[in-house]
Amino acid sequence: MKKIIVPVDFSNCSKNALLNAIIVAERMNMELVLLHSFMLPMATSDGTPLMVGSMIDDLQNASESRMTDFVKENRELKRVKFSTEVTAGLLLASLNDALKNHDTAYVIMGTYGASGLKKAFIGSNAYTVIKNVKRPVIALPEDADITKMKRIAMSGDYKQIPSAAAIESVIKLTQAFFAHLYIIHIDQDKALEQDELEIAKGMEKYFKKVPHSFHFKRDYDVEDGLLAFAKEEDIDLLVMISRHHSLIDRITRGSETKRMVMDIPMPLMILSEPK
Numbered sequence: 001m002k003k004i005i006v007p008v009d010f011s012n013c014s015k016n017a018l019l020n021a022i023i024v025a026e027r028m029n030m031e032l033v034l035l036h037s038f039m040l041p042m043a044t045s046d047g048t049p050l051m052v053g054s055m056i057d058d059l060q061n062a063s064e065s066r067m068t069d070f071v072k073e074n075r076e077l078k079r080v081k082f083s084t085e086v087t088a089g090l091l092l093a094s095l096n097d098a099l100k101n102h103d104t105a106y107v108i109m110g111t112y113g114a115s116g117l118k119k120a121f122i123g124s125n126a127y128t129v130i131k132n133v134k135r136p137v138i139a140l141p142e143d144a145d146i147t148k149m150k151r152i153a154m155s156g157d158y159k160q161i162p163s164a165a166a167i168e169s170v171i172k173l174t175q176a177f178f179a180h181l182y183i184i185h186i187d188q189d190k191a192l193e194q195d196e197l198e199i200a201k202g203m204e205k206y207f208k209k210v211p212h213s214f215h216f217k218r219d220y221d222v223e224d225g226l227l228a229f230a231k232e233e234d235i236d237l238l239v240m241i242s243r244h245h246s247l248i249d250r251i252t253r254g255s256e257t258k259r260m261v262m263d264i265p266m267p268l269m270i271l272s273e274p275k
Contacts, residue, residue, distance in 0.1 A: 001081070002105040005033045005098055007091055007129075010070050013110035013142040018074060020140055021108040023147040025080045027176040032082040033102055034071070037094035038063045060086065092128055099135060105169065108138045130270045136169045137270045138237075144267045149236030153182040155226060156203065162241055166271040167206045170239055173269075174210045181212040182233060186225035230266060239269040 006021045008014040018034070025032050038059055063086045071077060071084065087094040095107065109129065130137045140146070152174050156162070174181045183203065200214055219225030230238055 001029070001031050001103075003031045003033050003102045005035055005095065005102065005104055005107045007035050007037070007095060007107070007109045008067075008070065009036065010066055011110070015070075015074065016142055016144065017108050017110035017140050019076060020138075020144065020146050022076050022080055024106070024108065024138075024173075024176070028105070028172065030080075030105060032077070032080055033098060033104075034067065034082060034084045035094060035098055036063055036067055036084075036086045037091045038086070038088055039090070040088050056088065060088065092132055095129060095133060099133065104135050105172075106136050106138055107133060108140065111139045111141055130272075134272050136166075136272075139268045139270065141266065146237050146267050149177050150179050151182065151233060151235050152177075152179045152237045152239060153184050153226075153230060153233065153235040154239040155222075155241070156183050156185050156200075162203075162271065164206065166241065167203075169271065170269070171206065171209055173237075179210075179236070181207060181210050182215055182229075182235065183207070183212065184215045184217060184226070184229050186217050186219050186222045186229075235266070237267045237269055239271065241271045 004021050004025055006014070006018050008018060018032075021032055024030070040056065040059070067084050067086050085094075085098060087097070098104075107129070130139065138146075152170070154170055170181065173179075183200075185200075204214075215229065217225050217229055219228070226238060229235070
């Protein structure tokens with residue numbers, strides 16, 4: 001059975017992500033893995049070793065106890081198959097280890113709608129996961145609800161056709177919720193060039209399984225254009241493809257995906273694509 005990994009920190013934000021994940025798991029006949037990773041303060045400021053075996057055990061036991069309480073508080077978990085994992089270390093390392101042990105379809109995690117340093121820290125943490133995890137990641141603001149989603153938008157650059165695996169993860173989610181899939185391209189130009197039209201035609205064959213439509217919107221700012229489209233069409237989930245840009249690309253125009261994760265106040269699904 002395919003699985004959905006849900007990183008949890010026992011906050012209301014991760015609880016909301018879990019409640020959404022339960023519905024997705026029900027719709028797609030998947031199992032949940034609740035993953036909590038706790039940090040180990042390994043040394044004092046002068047480099048003196050701090051942690052000993054008993055202290056590590058205490059942290060492990062305390063975290064496992066909190067996980068037990070978290071499960072009891074979320075009775076909706078009874079509706080799906082699930083397991084829990086409590087590990088020490090950074091979230092990314094723990095998540096990648098979990099991915100090696102489970103046939104994972106999606107990672108569903110909460111993102112905090114905070115400001116200042118807290119937003120920068122949490123946003124960077126979410127972006128680190130998205131950048132380095134080779135599975136579709138659904139990032140949910142703390143009040144987000146995708147349990148009844150009917151409109152899913154996929155941002156395409158029409159520069160190259162996404163991998164079949166990436167597209168399939170979107171198709172299956174769209175089918176599970178009987179949703180309509182919008183493929184939206186934002187560009188500064190007035191019209192698509194011939195090679196971009198060919199890419200769009202090449203993508204058409206992948207979307208025959210679901211109701212879908214192609215859209216082109218002119219805007220000088222990708223984020224503004226996507227937000228405007230999402231508002232106009234009442235989009236429930238925005239899907240983006242995160243590709244590894246060259247150093248020149250990062251310097252000249254920055255990372256659009258990172259800006260989305262940090263700034264857009266709506267549910268996002270990020271698909272990882274190789275170079």
